[in-house]
Amino acid sequence: MLRTEEMLLNVGPQHPSTHGVFRLVLKIDGETIVEAKPVIGYLHRGTEKLAEDLQYTQIIPYTDRMDYVSAMTNNYVICHAVETMMDIKVPERAEYLRVIAMELGRVASHLVWFGTYLLDLGATSPLLYAFREREMIINMLNELSGARLTFNYMRVGGVKWDAPEGWIDKVREFVPYMHEQLKGYHMLVTGNEIFMNRVKGIGTYTKEDALNYSLSGANLRCTGVKWDLRKNEPYSIYDRFDFDVVTRETGDAWARYHVRLDEIEESLKILEQACEQFPAEGEILAKVPKIIKAPKGEAFVRIESPRGEIGCYIASDGKKEPYRLKFRRPSFYNLQILPKLLEGETIANLISILGAVDIILGEVDG
Amino acid sequence: MVEDLLHSQPGILNFGIFFLLATVLLLVILGFVTYAILAERKVMGFMQLRQGPNQVGGRWGLLQTVADVLKLLLKEDTIPKLADKPLFIIAPVIAFAPSFIVIAAIPFTDKLQFADLNIGLLYYIAISGLTTIGMVTGGWASNNKYALLGGMRAAAQMISYEIPLVMSVLGVILLTGSLNLNDIVAAQENVWYILLQPVAFIVFIIASVAELNRVPFDLPESENELVAGFHVEYSGFRWAFFMLAEYVYMFAMASLTTVLFLGGWLPLFSFLDFIPGAVWFALKFMFVVFLLIWFRSTFPRIRADKLMEFAWKILLPIALANIFLTAIIKEIFKLL
Numbered sequence: 001m002l003r004t005e006e007m008l009l010n011v012g013p014q015h016p017s018t019h020g021v022f023r024l025v026l027k028i029d030g031e032t033i034v035e036a037k038p039v040i041g042y043l044h045r046g047t048e049k050l051a052e053d054l055q056y057t058q059i060i061p062y063t064d065r066m067d068y069v070s071a072m073t074n075n076y077v078i079c080h081a082v083e084t085m086m087d088i089k090v091p092e093r094a095e096y097l098r099v100i101a102m103e104l105g106r107v108a109s110h111l112v113w114f115g116t117y118l119l120d121l122g123a124t125s126p127l128l129y130a131f132r133e134r135e136m137i138i139n140m141l142n143e144l145s146g147a148r149l150t151f152n153y154m155r156v157g158g159v160k161w162d163a164p165e166g167w168i169d170k171v172r173e174f175v176p177y178m179h180e181q182l183k184g185y186h187m188l189v190t191g192n193e194i195f196m197n198r199v200k201g202i203g204t205y206t207k208e209d210a211l212n213y214s215l216s217g218a219n220l221r222c223t224g225v226k227w228d229l230r231k232n233e234p235y236s237i238y239d240r241f242d243f244d245v246v247t248r249e250t251g252d253a254w255a256r257y258h259v260r261l262d263e264i265e266e267s268l269k270i271l272e273q274a275c276e277q278f279p280a281e282g283e284i285l286a287k288v289p290k291i292i293k294a295p296k297g298e299a300f301v302r303i304e305s306p307r308g309e310i311g312c313y314i315a316s317d318g319k320k321e322p323y324r325l326k327f328r329r330p331s332f333y334n335l336q337i338l339p340k341l342l343e344g345e346t347i348a349n350l351i352s353i354l355g356a357v358d359i360i361l362g363e364v365d366g
Numbered sequence: 367m368v369e370d371l372l373h374s375q376p377g378i379l380n381f382g383i384f385f386l387l388a389t390v391l392l393l394v395i396l397g398f399v400t401y402a403i404l405a406e407r408k409v410m411g412f413m414q415l416r417q418g419p420n421q422v423g424g425r426w427g428l429l430q431t432v433a434d435v436l437k438l439l440l441k442e443d444t445i446p447k448l449a450d451k452p453l454f455i456i457a458p459v460i461a462f463a464p465s466f467i468v469i470a471a472i473p474f475t476d477k478l479q480f481a482d483l484n485i486g487l488l489y490y491i492a493i494s495g496l497t498t499i500g501m502v503t504g505g506w507a508s509n510n511k512y513a514l515l516g517g518m519r520a521a522a523q524m525i526s527y528e529i530p531l532v533m534s535v536l537g538v539i540l541l542t543g544s545l546n547l548n549d550i551v552a553a554q555e556n557v558w559y560i561l562l563q564p565v566a567f568i569v570f571i572i573a574s575v576a577e578l579n580r581v582p583f584d585l586p587e588s589e590n591e592l593v594a595g596f597h598v599e600y601s602g603f604r605w606a607f608f609m610l611a612e613y614v615y616m617f618a619m620a621s622l623t624t625v626l627f628l629g630g631w632l633p634l635f636s637f638l639d640f641i642p643g644a645v646w647f648a649l650k651f652m653f654v655v656f657l658l659i660w661f662r663s664t665f666p667r668i669r670a671d672k673l674m675e676f677a678w679k680i681l682l683p684i685a686l687a688n689i690f691l692t693a694i695i696k697e698i699f700k701l702l
Contacts, residue, residue, distance in 0.1 A: 009511050016593060031515065031670060122581060122588060122667025128414040188664075194582055195666050347515070348669045351591050 006034060013042050017120045017351050020361030024350075026342075033350060036342035038335065043365040051325040056082050056156055056292045059325065064150035066329065067363040069112050072098075072105035072141070073305040075154040077327075080235060081301045081312040082156045085294040093282035094158035095237045100171060100274050101144060101153060103267045107178065108137040109306035110260045110267075113358045117257070118189060120355040121198050126189055133181055140170055156292050158285035172275045175268050182264060190261075199253040203341045203353035206251060213337040216330050217308030218263065219357060221247045222255035229304040236303075240277065241270045253356035260358070263306075293320050307331050307358055331363040391480065395469065399613040400431040406659050413663045441602035446509060449599065453507035458600070458607035461500025464493045465614040472621045473547050475631040475643040486547040487539065490622060491532055494577070497611060498524040501586060504608070505596035516595025519670060520586035523576060526677035527583075531573035533685035537566040537692045538626050551630035558629040565688045567627045569681050571657075574619045576677070579612065580658060582665035585673060620654040621647075628654075
């Protein structure tokens with residue numbers, strides 16, 4: 001009998017496929033994983049603690065750096081929380097601008113996921129195609145907010161800048177273009193036998209598991225749970241748009257891939273309608289006091305970010321800074337199921353499973 | 367000329383001539399490697415909406431690879447403290463040397479061949495298998511877990527894919543009745559073996575991509591899983607040797623494909639035979655290299671266990687069936 005030994009393997013924090021500074025301590029037997037232990041915190045910046053000394057408007061740039069791939073939703077969640085506490089009515093035009101910005105961000109975020117996931121699986125080209133489209137979105141958001149990634153665009157009661165002239169038309173033109181490109185993605189990747197081998201039946205979990213681990217976003221919808229806060233608890237003006245909640249039944253990486261790509265289509269639907277309905281005139285910022293003071297009390301709001309449910313809890317004692325601020329960061333929760341999924345898998349599958357979770361380390365570590 | 371020299375008395379003169387010829391071939395191959403890397407980057411750049419190298423050596427980046435090699439030469443040569451030093455040093459040599467030895471047997475034209483062996487094909491396959499030993503040695507000697515996994519994968523992959531490769535070639539050998547590469551080309555005078563042996567060609571291409579460790583079979587070095595696989599601890603020129611071996615093999619394998627299936631130096635149609643054989647060879651050869659680059663920018667990486675499954679359960683039976691059918695059909699034609 002051949003004597004074999006278990007080996008301890010450190011994957012990360014500097015590893016090409018951990019999407020940042022995520023670390024996994026693996027016990028492996030050959031290439032089979034016996035035990036996986038995630039280690040996080042390498043990118044912890046203490047956003048929540050820092051926020052306790054900052055005024056509400058000053059916190060917004062910090063949220064940009066949390067989920068840096070889709071900063072608009074983070075911007076929104078903090079503004080939405082404060083608005084809920086102060087009972088501010090956001091002007092119509094501002095709401096539309098917010099929704100368009102957020103949906104563009106969602107498309108961009110899913111494109112980054114698509115590209116990097118395929119890169120993880122060894123295909124180099126889709127990344128560059130996805131980034132071509134993402135670049136267009138980023139340029140549009142740049143025109144809107146003056147920044148490419150860390151937008152700092154939304155304010156309590158509205159948005160900072162109005163859309164420049166002709167901007168809405170650009171978004172409108174982008175929608176059919178993106179539909180066309182998506183077809184190309186499906187042609188290049190979806191039917192590829194090797195790709196299907198890498199994702200079909202990999203990292204499967206059931207509906208119950210997903211709910212028990214409090215997964216959200218595409219990670220939940222891939223098991224067939226029809227749960228999208230844009231539909232189930234409409235915030236902002238999402239109840240005005242006609243779109244579907246994409247679900248798949250199988251709960252594997254293949255299902256997650258399809259959910260994300262189809263969500264791009266749904267976002268495009270929303271964008272199209274939002275551009276149609278976009279009010280010609282109007283305020284972009286509600287009448288809010290110069291110094292924002294949330295009334296004594298607490299509030300929790302949650303919205304749908306590309307990665308899942310992002311929540312913001314504020315406890316205020318009536319000062320201009322929050323007493324305590326907490327973010328429910330979806331990547332952090334989605335990551336919790338990883339050790340369970342990895343047991344008994346091979347190292348090659350580790351990459352497919354981890355990639356399909358779609359983590360952003362800035363968000364995991366806070 | 368080479369034949370005469372081979373059979374003449376050994377002396378300082380013919381040693382000198384052979385040495386000179388080998389040096390010329392080395393330079394030709396290094397030149398090829400230099401521009402194959404550039405071509406790969408340019409073609410992939412073209413397919414991926416990028417420019418590729420365009421700064422060093424003019425608009426086409428003609429000197430980019432030269433600059434890269436110079437940089438590698440100047441790099442500090444690091445050997446990990448806990449590595450097995452002698453093995454670590456010798457591994458790149460073991461990987462590289464066979465890649466060069468196999469070139470000797472390949473006929474580029476009917477006149478340009480260094481060793482006209484009767485068992486040319488067998489020689490190629492036997493020698494090229496040695497490179498894997500270099501990879502395993504390198505992976506083992508680095509004393510790095512990723513490198514070890516990469517080395518193990520290299521060994522497993524080589525064993526799995528060498529067999530379908532040989533089996534696919536057997537069909538060609540049956541038709542020719544010879545292992546001599548010259549004879550194989552000569553037998554394609556009327557019709558290329560890609561038409562007579564299409565199944566063998568497909569199996570051969572797949573197995574050869576796996577042999578070359580290129581996408582989608584680049585598991586031993588898969589950068590997204592094993593960081594860089596067996597050569598993760600190598601840097602500078604030792605690393606360059608592994609890369610060089612890979613590209614020289616690309617050269618050798620593309621040449622072999624041309625010889626076995628695409629009619630070597632023979633022209634596409636016989637009325638086109640005013641074009642020299644070397645040009646025909648180069649054209650067909652470049653087509654194969656382009657195919658390999660195309661693969662690289664299209665496919666994701668296959669998974670290790672699927673790779674084994676594919677080799678043993680699909681490629682090998684197909685190759686065996688091909689041999690069987692070829693033999694039967696050949697016998698039937700004989701009877702007629």
